[in-house]
Amino acid sequence: MFLNAIVLALREIRRNVLRSSLTILGIVIGVAAVITMVTIGEGATAQVQADIGKLGTNLLQVFRGQGFGGGGSRMAAPPFTMDDARAIEEEISGIEAVAPSANGSTQAIYGNNNWSTQVTGTTDQFLQVRDWTLASGRNFSDSELRGGAAVCLLGNTVKRELFANQDPIGSTIRLGKVSCEVIGLLESKGQSGFGQDQDDLIVIPLRTLQRRFAGNADVNAILVSARDGVSTEKVQADIENLLRERRKVRAGATDDFNVRDLKEVASAFTSSTRVLTALLGAVAAVSLVVGGVGIMNIMLVSVTERTREIGTRLAVGAMARDVLLQFLIEAVVLAALGGIIGILLGLSAGALATHAFHVPFVLNPSIVILSFAFSAAVGIVFGYFPAQRAAQLDPIEALRHE
Amino acid sequence: MTGMPATPQPIIELSQVTKIYGHGEGEVRALRGIDLRIFPGEFVAVMGPSGGGKSTCMNILGCLDTPTGGTYKFLGVPVAELDADQRALLRRNYLGFVFQGFNLLSRTSALENVELPLVYRHIPVEERRARARKALQEVGLAGRESHVPSELSGGQQQRVAIARAIVSQPKVLFADEPTGNLDTVTSVEIMKLLTFLNEERGITIAMVTHEPDIAAWTRRIVRFRDGAIESDEVNQPVRTETH
Numbered sequence: 001m002f003l004n005a006i007v008l009a010l011r012e013i014r015r016n017v018l019r020s021s022l023t024i025l026g027i028v029i030g031v032a033a034v035i036t037m038v039t040i041g042e043g044a045t046a047q048v049q050a051d052i053g054k055l056g057t058n059l060l061q062v063f064r065g066q067g068f069g070g071g072g073s074r075m076a077a078p079p080f081t082m083d084d085a086r087a088i089e090e091e092i093s094g095i096e097a098v099a100p101s102a103n104g105s106t107q108a109i110y111g112n113n114n115w116s117t118q119v120t121g122t123t124d125q126f127l128q129v130r131d132w133t134l135a136s137g138r139n140f141s142d143s144e145l146r147g148g149a150a151v152c153l154l155g156n157t158v159k160r161e162l163f164a165n166q167d168p169i170g171s172t173i174r175l176g177k178v179s180c181e182v183i184g185l186l187e188s189k190g191q192s193g194f195g196q197d198q199d200d201l202i203v204i205p206l207r208t209l210q211r212r213f214a215g216n217a218d219v220n221a222i223l224v225s226a227r228d229g230v231s232t233e234k235v236q237a238d239i240e241n242l243l244r245e246r247r248k249v250r251a252g253a254t255d256d257f258n259v260r261d262l263k264e265v266a267s268a269f270t271s272s273t274r275v276l277t278a279l280l281g282a283v284a285a286v287s288l289v290v291g292g293v294g295i296m297n298i299m300l301v302s303v304t305e306r307t308r309e310i311g312t313r314l315a316v317g318a319m320a321r322d323v324l325l326q327f328l329i330e331a332v333v334l335a336a337l338g339g340i341i342g343i344l345l346g347l348s349a350g351a352l353a354t355h356a357f358h359v360p361f362v363l364n365p366s367i368v369i370l371s372f373a374f375s376a377a378v379g380i381v382f383g384y385f386p387a388q389r390a391a392q393l394d395p396i397e398a399l400r401h402e
Numbered sequence: 403m404t405g406m407p408a409t410p411q412p413i414i415e416l417s418q419v420t421k422i423y424g425h426g427e428g429e430v431r432a433l434r435g436i437d438l439r440i441f442p443g444e445f446v447a448v449m450g451p452s453g454g455g456k457s458t459c460m461n462i463l464g465c466l467d468t469p470t471g472g473t474y475k476f477l478g479v480p481v482a483e484l485d486a487d488q489r490a491l492l493r494r495n496y497l498g499f500v501f502q503g504f505n506l507l508s509r510t511s512a513l514e515n516v517e518l519p520l521v522y523r524h525i526p527v528e529e530r531r532a533r534a535r536k537a538l539q540e541v542g543l544a545g546r547e548s549h550v551p552s553e554l555s556g557g558q559q560q561r562v563a564i565a566r567a568i569v570s571q572p573k574v575l576f577a578d579e580p581t582g583n584l585d586t587v588t589s590v591e592i593m594k595l596l597t598f599l600n601e602e603r604g605i606t607i608a609m610v611t612h613e614p615d616i617a618a619w620t621r622r623i624v625r626f627r628d629g630a631i632e633s634d635e636v637n638q639p640v641r642t643e644t645h
Contacts, residue, residue, distance in 0.1 A: 008521070015509040312505040315466065316519040316566070317494020319487045395466045399501065 005325055009333040012326075020334060023298040026291025027338030027378065028345065031371045033284035035346025036353060038367045041277025043350075043359035045270055050360070052266035058096070058232055059129065059262045062088075062222040062239060066254060077256040079218035082206075084246060088222065092238045094230035097125040100219040102209050108202060110162040110173040117158050118201045119175060121209025122223075129223045137169045137184030140205050148207035150180045156188035156199035175202065178212050191358065232261050281367075285374070291338065292378035299331055299386035310390050311398025324391035331383020332376055339375030343368055411478065413573055413606055414440040414463060419472035421458050421629075432458040434629040435472065440574070440608060445600040447617035447637070448610045450626030457578070459626065460610050464497060464576045465489040477573070494522050498567030498605075502579035504559045506551040512538060512562045513547040519570040537565040540603075541595055557588035564595060568605060575599070577609040581616055590642070593619045597641070615642060 013020045064077040085100035101122040108115050120126070124140045127133065134153070144151050152175070159168050168182045189198040210217050226235045236259045243249075243257055303310070310323055318326075347363070354361040421433040433455050440446055450456045461467035462474060465481055466489075474481045476492065484492065493499075498519075506515045516534040525533070538547060541561040551559050560580060567575050577596065581589035597619055599605045609620065617623050618640040625632040 004521070004524075004527075011510075011514070308503075308505060309507055312501075312507070313518070313522075314490065315464070315493060315499045315505075317490055317497075317522045317570075319490040319522075321487075322522060396461055399466075399505065 002329075005329045006333060008326065009330040012330055013334060013337070019298065019302070023295055024291075024334050024338030024341070026294035027288065027335050027375050028291075028342040030284065030288030030291040031339050031342025031375055032346035032349060033287050034281055034371050035343055035367065036349040037280035037284050038277055038364060039347065039350025039362065040353050040357065040359070041273060041280060042362040042364055043354040043357070045273040045277065046362050047359040048269045048273060049266060052262055052269070058226040058228065058230070059131075060224040060226065060232060060236055060239065061260045061262065062224065062243070062257060063260070064220065064257045066256065066258060078247070079216075079220060080222055080257075081217065081219055084243065085219060085222050087242060087246060088224060088239055091242060092235060094227050094235055096225045096227045097128040098225075099123050099126040099129045099223045100206060100221075101126065101223060102206060102214060102218055102220045104209060104213045106175045106202070106213070108158060108162060108173055108175055110168075110171065113162045115158055115161040117155075119209065119213065120201055120203050121206040121213070122203060123206055126203060126223070129225045131225075132189070133187045135185045135187045136167075137182070139184060145205045145207065148205055148211050150178055150208060150212070151183045151204065152180045153184040153186055153203040154182055155186050155201040155203075157197055158200060158202055159185055175204075176213070178208075180204065232263060236261050288371075288374060288378060291375075292335070292382040295331055295335055295379060296382035296386060299327065299383055300389070303327065303386050303390045306390075307393060307398050307401040310393050311395050311401065314393070314395035315399060320391040323393075324387045327387035327390045328380065328383050331387065332379035335379025335383070336372070336376045339372045342375065343372060346371075410441055412439040412441050413477060414438065414608075415473075415475040415478075416459075416462075416469075417473050419459075419462065419469045419474055421455075421462065421467070422470045432629055433462075433469070436631055438624065438631065438634070440606065442573075442606055443600070443604055444606055444608075444622060445597070445620045446608045446622045446624060447620040448608060448624050448626065449612060449614075449617050450632070452612075454626040455629040456610050456626040458629075460576060460578060460608070463574075463608060464499060465492050494519065495570070496573040498570065498572035498575040500560070500563050500567050500575065500577040500580045502582040504551070504556075504563045504583070506559055506562055506566075508552070509550055511548045511550055512543060512554070512565075515551070515562055516565045516569050518566060523570060533569055534565070537569040538562070540568065540599075541565045555588075556584050557591055560584065560588075560592055561595065564592075564599070568599060568603070572605070574606045574608060577607060579610055579612070581611070581613065589613075589616060593641070597639075618642070 062080070064079060080100065082100060085098050089095060089098040099122045101120055103121070104119050106117065106119045108117055123145055127139060137153070140151065143149070152173070154168055162168070162173060163171070168185060170182065172179050172181050174180070186199065186203070191197055206219070224235070224239065226232050239259050240255065244255060247256060249255055313323060351361050416436050416438040419433055419436045420431070423430040423432060436459060448456045448460065458467070462469050465476065468482055477496070481489065481492070507518070513531070513534050516537050517530050520530040520533060535547060538544060541564050543558060543561050543565065546554065546558065551562070554562065580596070581592050584592060593616060596607055596609070600607050611617050618637065621637055621639055622635070623637045624634045
């Protein structure tokens with residue numbers, strides 16, 4: 001009986017293709033918008049999570065200054081020293097690796113190629129802390145670290161710019177005025193979610209950077225990775241206590257350094273993209289409701305237009321509820337059809353957009369089901385009023401209608 | 403069921419039926435006490451000037467409207483006591499309608515139009531198709547099943563409408579000015595068809611018309627004037643092939 005009604009509704013929809021397509025246009029756009037927005041949002045969330053994972057697992061970053069929003073205080077705060085890094089490694093339990101680091105920028109030259117890039121001075125533990133592996137070559141040796149040898153590891157972008165397809169290992173490049181032997185090539189990490197090329201860097205021993213580039217013994221940041229299963233909150237608190245003591249921060253005074261847990265940063269980013277996704281989804285949902293109003297509009301026009309038909313149906317024995325059901329099912333079938341088309345369009349648009357924004361395409365079945373159900377519900381809600389009007393027509397009046 | 407009655411039971415029995423539209427100063431007395439009986443197998447023409455009450459009477463007979471006073475019994479059942487749904491069931495199972503304006507569903511094939519009453523009787527699709535096909539054959543439209551109304555002439559459209567009216571094997575067929583929109587040649591064809599259905603298929607027909615030549619085809623003519631029956635006489639059918 002219901003199946004029969006659906007077949008009749010489809011026949012009715014086919015009878016006037018143009019009107020039917022205009023009717024469902026609103027729903028199609030609404031559902032497509034919801035699906036596209038949510039797909040992009042989920043893709044961005046997945047991307048941010050993956051990026052933060054790429055930075056290293058259980059990573060804590062120790063910076064000088066007061067961190068986010070600290071104004072100009074960052075540079076005013078005294079730098080760390082190698083001893084601070086050593087103290088963290090020795091005095092705090094549950095630590096996997098510690099990599100003190102300092103940064104500078106330089107012009108890298110090989111043959112006729114030159115490339116301006118970021119240079120990071122650090123120790124052999126840097127790779128472990130950042131969860132990074134070598135594509136080829138080797139890490140720094142102890143003597144190179146201690147002696148401040150002129151050796152370097154290349155990021156993939158730098159290698160491509162200077163060496164193209166050549167093997168760089170063993171070649172000597174110039175960084176500013178310093179000649180430097182390439183001993184290793186870093187595995188490519190790709191772009192971060194913030195659009196930064198993570199492979200555009202050169203890594204050299206910390207001492208080399210301090211002596212040959214910076215001309216001081218400063219350590220700007222200390223990267224610490226906690227052992228698996230160890231609470232990063234506890235390690236973070238221990239580092240804070242240790243550094244307050246070492247840097248003689250008076251009780252009650254603000255720290256002149258800050259320890260960032262990347263997991264926190266990750267969850268902050270994730271939750272903010274989630275909020276954005278929800279917001280975009282909500283805006284799109286409004287257009288779905290507007291689509292429903294569109295259905296109601298056209299259905300009302302359709303009822304007026306088909307008054308004689310309704311009269312004929314009543315004359316041949318349709319009950320009021322047969323007519324109600326007919327128009328209601330027509331509205332629901334139209335809306336559901338719009339929903340299906342919208343879902344297909346939205347997924348295609350989502351796939352294209354995620355491809356364009358270089359974020360992963362995440363198919364969320366629950367949002368697909370939800371928007372389908374919602375569009376059908378819109379059909380029921382906004383189809384009821386016109387259907388009610390059709391059902392309440394007086395057969396004689398309806399038959400006489402021109 | 404109770405043996406042979408002396409006189410057959412009338413299908414339609416109106417006694418002292420009145421119909422009043424509006425109330426107070428503006429009230430219109432469309433019917434002022436009508437007595438009418440129609441028996442199985444009759445072919446009745448209802449005539450009279452417009453405003454004479456014939457349309458109101460037909461609406462009541464067709465269970466599309468209810469009388470203000472008096473009683474209307476259809477197959478012995480007082481229609482006034484039925485609600486809208488029960489009257490719909492009555493139309494669905496016992497009545498067929500043919501209208502002046504054909505009232506076919508546009509952009510819908512002849513076959514699907516004829517099927518319509520059977521859809522509401524929840525008849526399975528194969529049987530529905532078969533019966534609709536047979537009805538179209540009966541009205542001489544075999545081979546036109548898939549034509550939509552706009553592809554058919556006026557006479558053919560009215561034939562489709564007649565097929566739709568007889569497909570559910572009604573007790574009575576109500577025809578409201580069935581030839582009103584047709585030329586004389588086509589009108590004669592339609593009247594031949596209705597006569598055939600009445601005489602060969604035994605379908606009772608009540609037909610409203612204002613054309614004497616059309617009424618002349620029937621065997622009983624009821625004339626309305628000012629909401630009352632002016633005359634009700636047996637007619638010796640005069641079936642003119644041409645005018």
